[in-house]
Amino acid sequence: MRKLFEFHCSSCDYSFEELTEYTKTIPCPKCNSNADKIVSAPRVNLEGVTGSFPDAARRWDKKHYQKLAEETKKKYS
Numbered sequence: 001m002r003k004l005f006e007f008h009c010s011s012c013d014y015s016f017e018e019l020t021e022y023t024k025t026i027p028c029p030k031c032n033s034n035a036d037k038i039v040s041a042p043r044v045n046l047e048g049v050t051g052s053f054p055d056a057a058r059r060w061d062k063k064h065y066q067k068l069a070e071e072t073k074k075k076y077s
Contacts (some may be wrong), residue, residue: 009035 001021008015009028018026018034028035 005037007035008038009033021051 002019003022004017004019005022006015006017007028008069009031011033012028012031014028014030014035015038016029021024024037025034027033061073
């Protein structure tokens with residue numbers, strides 16, 4: 001299975017992404033030297049205020065208000 005990896009060539013200082021099988025080195029597209037696979041940071045989208053994952057606060061609010069509405073309905077029924 002092919003995956004997207006990030007590589008860096010130390011000869012010409014060129015960084016690039018390549019869709020390839022798992023491998024530690026591939027030829028550099030600029031200078032044809034061996035380019036090494038580097039570990040790149042994953043893309044993680046966090047909520048700006050709390051640092052939680054997106055929609056986590058919204059889901060909690062929705063559950064909380066549904067539970068509150070059910071309890072209120074039971075109380076006044």
